[in-house]
Amino acid sequence: MSEAATHDVVGRSVKRGDLLAKVTGSAQFTADFAWPGLLYGRIKRCNVAHARIRRIDASRALALPGVKAVLTHENVPRVLHAGSPHPRSASVTPDQYILDDRVRYWGEGVAAVAATSEEIAEEALELIEVEYEPLPAVFTVEEAADPSSPAIHDRGFGHNLVLAPQVFTRGDIEQGFADADLVIEGEYECGRPTPAYMEPNACACLWDGNGGLTVWSSTQTAFMVRGILAEVLGLPLSKVRVLVDHMGGGFGAKQDLFQHEFLCALLAKQTRRPVRMEFTREETFLGGRTRHPAKIWLKQGFKRDGTLTARQARVVFNSGAYGSHGPGVTIVGTSALVSLFRCDNIHLEGRCVYTNSPIAGAYRGYGVVQTYYALDLQMDEAAERLGMDPLALKLKNAVREGDIAPSGHPIVGHGLEDCIRHGRELVGWPGVRRQGRDEGVVRTGWGMGCEMHGSSAYPGIKEQGNAIVKMNEDGSAVLLTGTAGLGTGAHTALAQIVAEELGVSFERVSCIHGDTDVVPWDIGAFASHTTYMGGRAAQMAAAKVKEQLLERAAKLLECDAAQLDVRQDHVFLRGDPARRLSIAEVVGPRKGIPAAQFVGSATYHPTKSYSFAAHFAQVQVDTETGEVRVLQVVPVHEIGKVIHPVGAAGQIEGGIQQGIGHTLYEDYQIDTKTGRSLNANFVDYKMPLSMDMPEIHTVLLETAPDPGGPYGAKGVGEDPIIAIGPAICNAIFDAIGVRFRHFPIKPEQVLQRLREKRVREGEAA
Amino acid sequence: MSEAATHDVVGRSVKRGDLLAKVTGSAQFTADFAWPGLLYGRIKRCNVAHARIRRIDASRALALPGVKAVLTHENVPRVLHAGSPHPRSASVTPDQYILDDRVRYWGEGVAAVAATSEEIAEEALELIEVEYEPLPAVFTVEEAADPSSPAIHDRGFGHNLVLAPQVFTRGDIEQGFADADLVIEGEYECGRPTPAYMEPNACACLWDGNGGLTVWSSTQTAFMVRGILAEVLGLPLSKVRVLVDHMGGGFGAKQDLFQHEFLCALLAKQTRRPVRMEFTREETFLGGRTRHPAKIWLKQGFKRDGTLTARQARVVFNSGAYGSHGPGVTIVGTSALVSLFRCDNIHLEGRCVYTNSPIAGAYRGYGVVQTYYALDLQMDEAAERLGMDPLALKLKNAVREGDIAPSGHPIVGHGLEDCIRHGRELVGWPGVRRQGRDEGVVRTGWGMGCEMHGSSAYPGIKEQGNAIVKMNEDGSAVLLTGTAGLGTGAHTALAQIVAEELGVSFERVSCIHGDTDVVPWDIGAFASHTTYMGGRAAQMAAAKVKEQLLERAAKLLECDAAQLDVRQDHVFLRGDPARRLSIAEVVGPRKGIPAAQFVGSATYHPTKSYSFAAHFAQVQVDTETGEVRVLQVVPVHEIGKVIHPVGAAGQIEGGIQQGIGHTLYEDYQIDTKTGRSLNANFVDYKMPLSMDMPEIHTVLLETAPDPGGPYGAKGVGEDPIIAIGPAICNAIFDAIGVRFRHFPIKPEQVLQRLREKRVREGEAA
Incomplete structure (x- = not known):
């Protein structure tokens, strides 16, 4: 070198x-795929949350001129497979069929059509008759965990558990709490954002005369698609070719193998013609993947000087109807809590639960968004209780060189400290803090959030x-x-x-x-x-x-x-x-x-390198409307050698935009009675627009290059979405003196909490 | 290994x-290329053999609805380039422009059109007005060599010479002839067969948004197409991608860079749309490449016992209007005469001459078909004069282990002897020979032809x-x-x-x-x-x-x-x-x-290995119609280790079919006054059909594997087209006692020679 x-x-x-x-x-994107004789595939989706299919009749659809094939659970291979087919992961969850005689969430595919036009395919969907035998459905993790609730899958990890509970311990938790001067606990809750990539999922398939399958797909994991398609379709790897050129985003969610990819391949096989499928925007919600909604109960002990003595957490992730990345998210998200802020006594328990909800999958931050949200917020709360500057408390406990990371690898360098210190100087902390001193209708405040995130999923020989x-x-x-x-x-x-x-x-x-x-x-x-x-x-x-x-x-x-x-x-x-x-x-x-x-x-074969960031955010809260605006963000990142500064900054700006989204706006909701999707479109599912974006002053430190990375480079993809949420939330507290323990934080909730605060203060006065 | x-x-x-x-x-073949927005390209070809373009007016064509671009010599880059752009060859001939203001043979392209349909493109060709200033044209090598004839190119190798005369000598030719008991000489002439591949030349081009060019082309030499296109269009190699999947034959002729490949790329660039061009069958004659018509004057001296004492040859290849593979064919074809039959005293001179005729290029056998035709026929003639069995004469002089091959490399093994001996036993030679004893209307005879051919063009570090x-x-x-x-x-x-x-x-x-x-x-x-x-x-x-x-x-x-x-x-x-x-x-x-x-x-980096063959052919001559039928062929090949026996046999059968074609039927002809093409179609250009095919009993010897080839394999692609011609010709002599020194041998010539023979015999009687 x-x-x-x-x-x-x-x-x-x-x-x-x-x-x-x-x-x-x-x-060229996948949906641009064109070929003479192209057929258009569409998926019929169910309108029940949990049911057995009593009867499915495609005869009227097949009779429609232009319809070339209809697939139902009765004529597709019945192979149990995992949606997240990592060939090396110990924790895959083979719990899906291409099409099943049972549906487990509202919007799941029950049939697929290939026709000579999209319009005909659409019409054919309506002609497929399905009779459902409804089953009781559960939507929350609490309902699902109740032994009297229905089992969504027949698997062996306990009632509706996607995997066995994951426990991570260090030191002596009881002693840790016994040594604490302050013990603080709380439950934190994270909503259901979706990645909402610009390019809807798309797939096109073509079989060659030699029995080989070519698949164009908008996927982050072409070799996984190859592997699982080959396995399920019974082909050697050399007979499956997966192609993907440009992509309009994935954010993790396009690393599953989806129903439509199987169905597209099978429709092309049956019709002996090329078949293309593209999700509608609504289908990217119904058939896509969301972040795992999570509940994090977190308890920590502190010495008077801010030293952390103990950390205990119980994390529950809502996996929705299928396992997908639930195991990985549970392990990564839960174990992340061993780090970021140093603590010798730790006990963490992570669970992942099936519900009759949309499928949660991989999404930028991969479980860590949720758990670090809780952790950072609680550090801020603790600082208040300890009478310390939250920055000082975080800096005091920040992980540093030689500390053991969640992966078990020792941390290289002092990236987190560097980020906190650099940002502190840049924004003029703590001078900029308002600490609730603003009194007008519109109040401002500054907050800071921290994060660390590893590059490479399976460090060492496994990767x-x-x-x-x-x-x-x-x-x-x-x-x-x-x-x-x-x-x-x-x-x-x-x-x-x-x-x-x-x-x-x-x-x-x-x-x-x-x-x-x-x-x-x-x-x-x-x-x-x-x-x-x-x-x-x-x-x-x-x-x-x-x-x-x-x-x-x-x-x-x-x-x-x-x-x-x-x-x-x-x-x-x-x-x-x-x-x-x-x-x-x-x-x-x-x-x-x-x-x-x-x-x-x-x-x-990589080691695991960690990148760090501290995000400083200034927000403005309108106390009459409850509206929160992020005015500016100073994201300070330590990502080792920066290969392409504008590209890295672009990743950070995009992450901040998505983070603002899930912190203040985005929540994919289902009806709590029927499981029906309520806002599967961009009118009702609100994302931040360019006019909602703050000024962003990105800082890229190169203080802790990784010896394993090219020229010392480390990852930056996921980092920027993690710290922005806590920074905003902490800034809201700085502005209006109200703490939130969930996201998204909606204006009506801000107003409600302000009203409660006024009532409390009135009572106190 | x-x-x-x-x-x-x-x-x-x-x-x-x-x-x-x-x-x-x-x-998928190149012509199957389809893309939204595809335009269809066509070439306007001239109807003069040699002229300057006084005026070319595309305005009426451009006004036709659906016409998107017209290219003439006035709006294409003027870069002199070689048609056969071997980056390593010392003997390329940069004598072509994409479109020139001068045409040098009847059928050369003068303009190109891209339009929304093939019909519109075709119509547009008619609307392009061209005024020619005719120049005197020459069609034969003799005319072209005449210093008073017009120079077709302004190049420095002498009047209408494609390259300097190539001379190969060994020993002392004068002494050799002085030592001879028999000296025999003659002029042999070879026609103008074309490869007539099933898949016409086709090309499709698409420019991407980054200025990169993708070219689908039916070419044998994708990297050469990339290299010369990049050079002429001024692009780095990384900006030109050449793709070719299946091909319907090439036989050497698709290793030039053709006008249509440049034009297709330029039309796509100008229109910013994908453009596809496909030759009509007529255009595969007009715009394709033929074998080099050749005249071989050959003189050899023999001892009474058959030992060769001297060989002298003057070979003249007709290159047509451009150089293409003329240099390579001249060198390879002429130098081939140092070998096959051993001789210590050799003097060979090869020339290649421009004429206003269709362009000759590479075609299976690459000059050797022509020269070994002359050599083998003369060996048969000499055997007759010496009173020897021709097989015995050839066997006596066959090259063997340690002899120096045309490439300068020593021969490995005794492949040619093995083939002759094996075939001799198989067919029962000399018992099967008729030696003109048949007397009926339909007479039969056996003949044998020999060949050797090297694998790899530039052995050693050059390749x-x-x-x-x-x-x-x-x-x-x-x-x-x-x-x-x-x-x-x-x-x-x-x-x-x-x-x-x-x-x-x-x-x-x-x-x-x-x-x-x-x-x-x-x-x-x-x-x-x-x-x-x-x-x-x-x-x-x-x-x-x-x-x-x-x-x-x-x-x-x-x-x-x-x-x-x-x-x-x-x-x-x-x-x-x-x-x-x-x-x-x-x-x-x-x-x-x-x-x-x-x-x-x-x-x-290969060495040069030589494969060998002896073809034994039985023919039947109808003395009333002059028709020659090949009844059976026993091709005995020594090609080292055979990797795929059926594939190798297929190569041999196909080569024999093509060889029968050029020996008995195929000759692409032009009008000797105007240069106009006379039979550019499969009705008038007769190829052997399946019903013209003899029984073929292929024998694959593995007696001399090459240490450099994989598992000892050597080449087989060109070999089978070389020996079949002499075998048939010698068999005709065996059947009717008439010798021919040219191909193709047409029925009317057979009848004419039979008449002459009868007259001679009548006179003698």
Whole structure:
């Protein structure tokens, strides 16, 4: 690896490789897939929350001209599979059929149609007759846990449990509380936001004459889609090709295998024609994945000086009708509470419960959004009770070098402290705090929230990034990577890393991705690890090409390869840079010697690196309307070496926008009697618009680069969505002296709590 | 490499990977390319043989509704380029413009149109007005060589010479002839067959929003198309992606870069829409490539016992209007005469001449068809004069182990002798010979022809095969190869080689090819080297994967990797095969260890290997109609290890069919006054049909495997088209006692020569 102190490509906000394609509209998304003879697939969804299908009759639909196939549970393979098919995870939950004779939530698919137009397919859905035998339904985790409630699945982890309760302990919790001067406890509750990606789920399938299946899908985990489709359809991996080019977002939720992907493949098989399916916006709610609604009971003990003595938590995640990522979210979200703020005595218990609700899945933050929301809020509450500045309390307890992270790995550096301190100076904390001193109708306040998040899901030998790099005869290079491009610019970052390592200009590196037949295996784009893990593998593969390049150059320059370096498209003698050749001259054909074909491949088993952030937010609360506006955010992130500053800042701004959404607006709701979805559209499901966005002054620290990451880079994908919620919530308290222990915080709740406060204060007066 | 004495996959006629796709019609060819907004491109071709364009007016065409663009020489880049852009060849001929203000043969393109339908494009061609200023035209090599004739190009190799005369000498030619007891000379002439591939040339182009060009093209040389398009259009290689999936034949002629490929790219650029172009059948004649018509003056000296003492030749190839493969064909075709039959004193001179005729290019046999036709026929003539059996004469002089081949490499083994001897026994030679004894209307005879042909065009460091092999987590494997699949089954052979080397079943190996962005560089499918060179590279890459596989297996089986072998999808301990694991068990995830991702890549610099054949043909001549029928052929080939027997036999049968075609039927003709094409269709250009085919009893010897080829394999692609012509011609002599020194041999010529013979015999009597 090049250990040059300065970099030519890495650290620069180069023009994204996909920029012009996206700006001009020429970028191809899955729904753009077109082919002669294309059929349009649609899914019929149930309108009951829990029922057995007594009868399903597709005959009228099949009789409709233009309808080519109808699938129901009666004519699809009955294979139990997991929605989140991580081939390496110990905690997958095989609890789904492609189509079942039973439905478990309102909106679940019961049949699928392929027809010559979308209109005909739509009409055919109406002609499919379904008779349901209703079953009692449960929607809350409390109802589901009641032994008298119906079992939603017949599985062995206890009544409606997605997995066995997960317990994480450290030290002696009883002693910890006994040693405390202050014990504080509370229940925190998180709503049901959905990722609401711009590009609805889409899939197109085509079978070739040799029994091979090609699947275009908007997925973050192409190799997982390949694996589970191959398994369920009984094909070898070499017969399933999954393709995905551009994507309009995923945010974790597109790392499940969905009903429509199976159904699209089966419709294409039955009709022997290409079939395309695209969700309507409503279906992205009904058939998509939400964040896990959660309840976190949290209790902590403190010494008078702020030292944490004990932490106890019981976390319950609502998985909805299927397990999906419930196990992973439960483990990651619950175990996250061993860290962020140091504590020697810990007892955590995490549960995940089936209900007859929409399916919760992976969503940016992966359980940690919920638990760190509770933790950070309670630190703020404790600071008040201890009479301390909340920043000082958090700084005192912030994890640091050598502390053990949730993954069991020791923390590298002092990232969290660095972020808190840097932000403190920048915003002028604590001077900016209002501490409820504002008195007008519109009051302002500042709050701060903290987070840490790991890159790579399964550190060590369980995980791997892979890459192949080849160099063309003109010295341009191609990276073959299995990483997915959700729209984050990750492939730009990877190309930068390859360009830097090879010493070629960024424009001369192209990136091939999204074709499981072609690129090396990748676990998928999640866990903030694409740049970290895929980038490191790309760097290692490029280094192997560089080695071959320097060897050839050494022959041409008549020197030893060890004397050579390569930068800015030229190979040169260290100490005598005038003795040089362009890379094209080295690689290209020369008299009697052909152009070279250099290929390098590499596998990288990552460690786990942690990124840190402190978000400082200023809010304004209208005490007459209850409206909360975020005025400005100063997000200070420590993510190691920054490969593409604008790209990293973009991730942070987007995370803040989503975080504002779930903190103040977003909650996908179902009717508590019928389970019917109430706001599966963008009118009733309110997301922050550009005019709701605050000013954001992003700060990227590079104080704790990770030795395992490419050039010291760490992940940034998930981090920015975690700390913004607590920062806002703490800022609201700073503005109006009212604490909330849930999200989203709606205006009517703000008004209600202000009224209660006034009543209390009136009573006290 | 595995040195196992027996093979599991190699040598078996496995089911071709593309079989079902082709049989069911689902295989995608370039002309199947469809895309929303597709435009249809057509080329306007000139109707003069040689002229300057005085005026070209596209305004009426552009005014036609649906016409989106018209290109003429006035609005395309003026870059001189070679039609055969071998990046490593010393002898490319940059003599073409995309569109020129001068046309050099009847049918050359002068303008191109893109329109919303093929019909509109066709109509628009008629509306383009062109005024020509005619120039004197020359059609024969003699006319062209006349210093008073017009220069077709302004280039520096002498009047209308495509390249400087090529001279090959050995020993002392004068002494050789002085030592001869018999000197024989004659002029031999070869017509103008065209490859007449089933799939007409086709191309489709699409520019992405980032200025990148994607080209689907039916080409044998995707990387050459990429290279020259990039150069002429001023793009880096990483911005040009050339794709080709299935092909319906090429036979060498699709290894040029054609006018339509440039025009298609430029039309797509100008219209910002995808554009597709497909040749009509007529255009495959007008815009395609033919074999080089040739005249070979050949003189040889023999001792009474048949020993060759001298060989002298002057070969003139007619290149047509452009150079294309003229240099290569001249060098390869002429220098071939140093070999086949041993001779110490040789003087050969090869020329290639421009004429105002259709462009000659690469075509199966690449100049050798013509020169070995002359050589073998003259050996038969000499045998008659010497009173020897022609087989005995050829066997006596056959090249053998250690002799120097045309490439300068020593011959390995005794392939030619083996083929002659084996065939002799099989057909019962010389007993079957008729020697003109038949007397009825229909007479039969046997003849034999010999050939040798090298695999790989530029042996040694100048040439390379490349491959990448990756293994999936279920133990299936993927080969990434730049080799092209013309329909020969080469990718099946390559997958067999990978399967054999990895020890996995053939069905578990898939082959990715035809995407220049993805696969490693390849020179293209020609020179009979795909299996030989690409196959060896694939074997080497697979061996690297195997090494990683065995290392991992050794850990699991707790032994040394050197003790292990892998066959039939299992890794086992040599000597204790019960201690074994399936490959999937080795590669797939295990408790705590993830699935592995093994990748291997390799570059192979080939030597030159020679394959040999003797064809024995029985013909029947109808002395009343002059019709010649080939009754049976016994082709005996020595091609080293046979990877896929049915595939190799298919190559041989197809070559014999094409050889019968050019020997008896096929000749693309132009009017000798105007240069107008006379038979550019399958009614007037007669090819052998299935009912014209003889019985073929193919014999594949494996007596001289090549140490450089995969498992000892050598090439077979070009061989079978070479010896069949002389075999038929010699058989005609055996049947009716008449010798021909040209092809094709038409019935009217047979009748004419029979009449002359009768007159001579009458005079003699």
